[in-house]
Amino acid sequence: MKQLGWQILLGFGLLILSTVLYFIHYALFRDSHHILIFLVADIAFLPVEVLLVTLIIDRLLRYREKRSLLNKLNMVIGTFFSEAGSFLLKALAQFDLNIGQLQKELCVTPQWSDREFTHVSQETKKHKADINIHKGDLQVLRRFLLEKRGFFVALLGNPNLLEHESFTDVLWAVVHLAEELGFRGDLTQLSPADYEHLAGDMKRAYDHLLREWLSYMKHLRAHYPFLFSLAMRMNPFDPNAAVEIR
Numbered sequence: 001m002k003q004l005g006w007q008i009l010l011g012f013g014l015l016i017l018s019t020v021l022y023f024i025h026y027a028l029f030r031d032s033h034h035i036l037i038f039l040v041a042d043i044a045f046l047p048v049e050v051l052l053v054t055l056i057i058d059r060l061l062r063y064r065e066k067r068s069l070l071n072k073l074n075m076v077i078g079t080f081f082s083e084a085g086s087f088l089l090k091a092l093a094q095f096d097l098n099i100g101q102l103q104k105e106l107c108v109t110p111q112w113s114d115r116e117f118t119h120v121s122q123e124t125k126k127h128k129a130d131i132n133i134h135k136g137d138l139q140v141l142r143r144f145l146l147e148k149r150g151f152f153v154a155l156l157g158n159p160n161l162l163e164h165e166s167f168t169d170v171l172w173a174v175v176h177l178a179e180e181l182g183f184r185g186d187l188t189q190l191s192p193a194d195y196e197h198l199a200g201d202m203k204r205a206y207d208h209l210l211r212e213w214l215s216y217m218k219h220l221r222a223h224y225p226f227l228f229s230l231a232m233r234m235n236p237f238d239p240n241a242a243v244e245i246r
């Protein structure tokens with residue numbers, strides 16, 4: 001309300017200033033005809049000015065601002081995958097009974113084109129993860145998630161993440177999984193229904209992580225080849241991945 005009141009006062013002030021200047025012009029030159037000509041011309045040009053400023057220039061500025069913001073958010077996403085995301089993908093993939101074919105599809109190479117990324121992205125959306133809660137190590141997963149929970153919550157506190165809905169979904173799914181695992185005691189003594197519930201939470205986090213990781217890899221390949229090289233050598237789905245260049 002205070003900001004709105006300030007804007008109203010400014011508007012009235014500008015109108016009064018304009019009126020005073022018109023009176024000064026009339027007092028000096030006594031030419032109301034000249035004043036009316038320019039007043040009507042200015043009013044006639046006003047819709048064109050609104051079109052240029054509001055619909056074109058403003059949109060261009062917003063587009064540039066949004067691109068700059070998304071570029072900064074991709075830096076945050078890169079930190080996330082470097083700190084936790086890649087390990088989580090590798091850990092969660094161990095529980096997926098249907099990882100075999102998808103694992104081959106996700107062996108990203110420098111030769112991948114945008115078309116190939118689009119194709120693999122469509123394949124990942126079709127992928128039906130079958131999470132077997134007993135196939136991987138739940139204790140290791142829980143320990144890691146609890147260690148990184150502060151990091152995840154700090155990322156969620158970034159207000160700019162509202163501009164990146166898919167990554168926000170990743171964080172919420174991961175934080176929720178950390179809470180579900182953290183509130184339980186002995187993970188080897190849970191009921192079948194509880195194991196099924198955890199499997200659903202793991203699948204949600206896994207699906208979101210998978211899609212976001214692929215999108216991030218595409219971004220790196222297009223804009224940061226040196227970061228893409230490292231991310232490719234740390235591919236959580238490539239069993240032969242190694243940081244050392246051979």
